[in-house]
Amino acid sequence: MENPIQGPPPGTHAATDPHLAAGYSHGQGDGDVDLTIDRAQYKAETPLWKRIRQHSLTQMLFISVQAFCGPALSDAISGLGGGGLATPKTSNIRFALDQGVEAIVCLFGAVLVNFIGVKWSLVIGAASFPLLGASYYCNSQFNNQWFLIATAPFTGTGFGFWNIAEGAYVMSIAPEAKRGKYLALWIVSRNAGQLVGGAINLAKNAEKNSGGGIDPSTYIPFIVLEALALPFAFGICEMKDVEMRYIVKTYLSKIIYCSFIFIIWSYFYNGPWSTYLALYFSVRARALSSLICPFFCIIGCFGLGYVTDLKGYSQRRRAQFGFWLIIVLNVAVYVWSLIMQVRFVRNDPGPIDWSDKRFSEAFLPYFFIQTTGPLAQVYTYWILSSFAESGQDNVRFSAALKAIQCVGNAIAFGVSAADSSPLTGMILNCALMVACIPGMWYITNKTPDRIPADVIAEEMALEAEQRKKMEDPDKKDALEEVHTREVATLA
Template sequence: MASFAAAPPNTHAGGDDEALRTHGTIPMNHTTVYADERVNMEEYKNSVPWWKRVYQDSFTQMMLLSMQSFCGPAMSDAIAGESFCLGGGGLASAQTNNISNAITYVMLALVCFFGGPLVNKLGVKWALVIGAISFPIQGSSYYCNSKFGNQWYIIFGGFVSGVGTGCWYVAESGTIMSLAPSGARGKYLAFWIVARNLGQLVGGAINLSKNHVKGVEAGVTPDTYIAFLIIECLALPFALLISPLERVVRSDGTRILVSEKIGTKQEFKLIKTTMTSSLIILSAVWAMWSFFYSGTWSTYLGIYFSVRARALSSLISPFFCIVGCFGLGFILDMKSLSQRQRARVGLFVVVILNLGVYIWSIIMQAKFNANDPGRIDWDDALYPSAFLPYFFVQTTGPLSQSYMYWLLSSFATDAQANVRNGAAFRCLEAVGQAISYGMNTQTEASPMIGFCVSFGLMALATAPMIMLTNKTPDRIPADVILEGQEAFDAKNPDEHEVVIGKMDQK
């Protein structure tokens, strides 16, 4: 566990101490406590039971969060977001399914817009719990439609899912950007993305096992959704196991410093500050584009592929993503390059890979517009060339998101700022998804429109992202602040001891 999360010494993604004072019961190293609340690991091991140390470890918390992602959003993606892999959500029409998804992402965008104040008031744990409760509701809507044909519940389930998932996404994004030691952020983010795709892998296996017969075109069997629902329900206990962030100890001996709660009025003022910051403005188009592909690609899959071919796609698509995300994670954690250099290299890799996928997909769609291939099955000669663009976009899409969260965390000041930045990014991302699914409610239209819009958004996003990478600090600003405070404490030990005494009294 420690080796996975290993980070260079004296680095962590913390925050400005003056804004982040927290005091817990964990033994501290008094030579650095005022500067960065660094844990005296020897004393910590001697005074805290091993099970509690494991539970409070940042990697354990990341695994718990990833397991929720596995059980919740990944299963929801398998049922709804990747609904055409499942034959249009049971027996739902493609139009109903896209309307449901459009409503989901509209609500998700609204909740994410106000997500900073909401999650900072509720706390990360309870925001995750609300999200975990909402996942089975949407899953049950697809089961009821498949069993009883009531498509209105799918639309209602999309509404509920949008609200709950919005709470979950904001809490999740702030947490994943705060948990990792500075030098392990890329690998932590890769682990989270892989967990999401492993969920889709399991969902794909369930789907394929029940829908592998050639010629079946009616959609997935109703009992498929029972298996998904059982897994979705498991997200709740994992959410309840999340530790408050101020109790988490990173593998490099630092803690996540959480600022004191501020008033609701001040929280809402900070929404404007966050949304108008150069960080969010420069990344706005990228955020809208990052998941824009999902609506168009699900429509592409639903129009041109048989049920069992879609089932197979939901099984094999995550494999390359697992390799790609860890590959990008190691690039973003390279110690031989400065943070700004890694930001530039990461952007280049992500853009080039996406460029190749979009060119391929547009060429394939042009061929399909000229000659309709009908329903492509996995034993057809056309299957590999038609399916591979979808296969690769299931990697390049998550890579785009993983990279963006890494970049956002490179500007870290404190956990609350990570929540606000994550909420803003999720809000804009959800707007893009809502537009994407809204465009595809008219499924008789060619997916070419969606492919071209996605390609155009990526082109528009690239220039601002280059500007943002050029603004990326060579090191996380919080690290510089903390080291400066350490130097001050070393020169002024008497003042430092006064602070320690006040802390001990508390």
């Protein structure tokens, strides 16, 4: 019989599910519970198709496909500027309503997901994905604005459930030894969706060098791809024991309190700069933007990852480097953007096409904000996880972050809907950046030199090793002999 495989790290889904635990090769269980399983017995009792489905890598692929079909394509539509519509106002109203509802769902998301289960939360979310593309198609093809607005609460609810469940599942299903690779797969799927969406946009609208809305048929591939998420949601294995208590305590914690404005700021740019793109650029220029911006966003995020993973520096020092890098880069982009926007307020340039001489000067501020803006979002996840004492802390931090993010987006798109000029939103964005610096600088200076969860895990592993040695008579005698010698030496 094969040697048993030890259970996964504490607090993970696989720690409570022996089937998924089969995908793990090391780690410790919670407390003194023996979470080892007999792999041979598992293989004998479980059909091959079921073992493949239950494997942690398969489950990560399932969640990654949904991320590709849902949030990534939603970002691609948003990246068209005003959702690709002729005027951005209706789209801004819709996104404001959508994000407001999503914020409410995320606020209580951990409790709700715990009640209905992670799998069914993902199913609810995936079922709402096609409504987004369908609502924009109906508006563009039939000028049906009521449907665009009416679907916002449904997509906001669906995406709220899905995002909270996704965060819980991704952090729980990845084996510790392969966590980096699994999370990289998830991140790539989100950005790949935006790249595919951008390619669709450009292919459908490459000839349209004037203003107005995109070709209505552009939304059809989006609807088809969004619908593909649902079957993969049904393939998710239920997470039975994800504890999501202490939600209120998390929201009132000093970490969330001090980073609140920073989180709002890190997502606020979406509203004013999306309106900027919709107002001043041709359809095909906006389509080109939706293709190239995600690619350089990936490069920027990996660059920040390099900074935050620098060897030879403590975690606190790396947190400080990352924070000021983000602030300095965004300040440079804001100055450029404000200069261009003031010019456009004085003299409306009309739809700028990529063939125009002023295209580079006008487009680069939007391009750079789509590269530097997400850096703050990635940094927020990194800095909050630096304080985590367990996997459950990451789940609660993720839920709080998503709720605050939606509040920021709702305000940003609401301001953009009320004021046709992006200038007001840009000025508010600058003000938020200045306001967030004191609280976030306090957090960076309090960042522990090592992740508490890692320290706790090492201490637990050391204690377990000591217990095993004490249970072995030969090792116990050896330890007692060493102790006696140490006492004699000291005497």
